[in-house]
Amino acid sequence: MGDPGSMRFFEIFNKQYLKRTLITLCSGLLALGIIFYISYHLTDSFENPLGLQNAVYVDQSKTIYAEGYILREETVLYASSSNTGSVTPAVADGQRVARYDRAADIYEGTSPDITARIEEIDSQLSLLERSQADDVSQVNTSGLDAAIFQNVQDIRAQVENGSFGEAVTMRTSFLVNIKKREILGGSMTDYSTQIALLKEERNALKAQLGSCLETYYTPQSGYYFSPASVDGYEAVFAADKLDDMTYDVFMELVEEEPQAPKRQTQCVGKLVTDFRWYLACPITKTEAAELEDGYSYTLVFPYNGNKSLRMKLDTVIPELPGTGAIAVFVCESIPAGFDYTRMQPVQISTADYRGFSVPASAVRILDGWEGVYVLDEVTVTFKRILIVYEGDGYYICVEGEEDPDCPYGWLRMNDVIITEGTELEVGKVIG
DSSP states (O other): OOOOOHHHHHHHHHHHHHHHHHHHEEEEEEHHHHHHHHHHHHHHHHOOOOOEEEEEEEEEEEEEEEEEEEEEEEEEEEOSSSSSSSSEEEOOEEEEOOOOOEEEEESSSHHHHHHHHHHHHHHHHHHHHHHTTTGGSSSSSHHHHHHHHHHHHHHHHHTTTTTTTHHHHHHHHEEEHHHHHHHHHHSSSSSHHHHHHHHHHHEEEETTSSEEEEEESSSSSEEEEOOOOOOOEEEEEEEGGGGGGOOHHHHHHHHHOOOOSSSSSEEEEEEOOOSSSEEEEEEEEHHHHHHOOOOOOEEEGGGGEEEEEEEEEEEEEESSSEEEEEEEEESOOTTTOOOOOOOEEEEEEEEEEEEEEEGGGGGGEEETTTEEEEETTTEEEEOOEEEEESSEEEEEEEEEOTTTOOOOOOOOOOOOEEEEESSSTTOBBBO
16 A cells, blocks of 8 residues: 555645646637637628618609600791802891891802801800890809809710710800800900900901892791701691691601702791790600699700700690500790700609618518618617609608508618618617
8 A cells, every 4th residue: 555645645636637627628618619709700790791871861853764856836948049158147046036137148158167157156246245235243253153164064065975066056155154254353344345356257257258149037026046957847847736646646757757948049047936845755654644734844955965944744645555655845935055956865854752762772571561670779670661762773762651550660860771781680789
């Protein structure tokens, strides 16, 4: 038998060793558990990130995109005897003329470049002379700066669309607005010098065209437009044809070719004899159902530098049978500087909405109710939505009526919408 003291020592050593081993093992397991727990949640957070967006009000217009066809009461004007030469308008496009007013001169020489420059000078003179009559002290500087900026934007838009001719025609109002700004800034005292220089250039250009063969006087009052605006559709798209228009008849007009001049003498422009003009837009019956007769809508014309006009819905011509329709709008004014190209794209704003913009990815159905998950501090909850407009990848939503049978409230201002995330449920805590 061994020494009792030695045996006692080994017994105490073994107990302490086992105790330290157990403590080390438990500490290691606990550390591994903590590491696993942290790693799991870190990995989960990377694999399931949350997308968040505040609920804020936005304004949205519902738009119908269509091709518009212009119908007006137009009379093509011809010279009495001249069948050659250059036609030089004496008034600007769209200017109102009385009966027997001088509308154009026909010169012996032919030069499209000179004629075009004379027309541009006439437009500038018209604007400058009109501006000269205004009280410059009452002109708002910021308003002029905004107009100049819009001129630049319109010209840029036309260039980007490849409409270089339209961009050139827009420079007239741009240059006149710059002259107005110079007067307000003190670098110019009035328009007299500029008007005199333009008239001098105009006279010099006319001299290059030779002798005047004929001066044309309007046979009745109306709105004059230069020969460049004559497209051969004056008789095809006449406004009086709308009185008994059908869908099929209109579509036949769209397919017609422009009509050749009916006389051998020189065309000197055309006269619009009614200030009312119409825009006929082929759309679907579904789109037409959103329109109301007699109501005025905002129409945007991208071809006209995104100019917007308020036009009243005159009538809707349905396709019988079929799914198409013709929405006919009427405008009771002649907008200055408007391009009346016969067919051009148009955007019809049918309704205006104000609500929350919600990504389509955020919309869920919970217990039969449509809504979105919302992060309330660190807790996921659910809010209802009422969709009133569907856009490209998003909805416009508003609050609806309270329902005692629904346990969920409506989406409110500044709620934090969860736009992306998985395994979402009401009451889940997000660390």
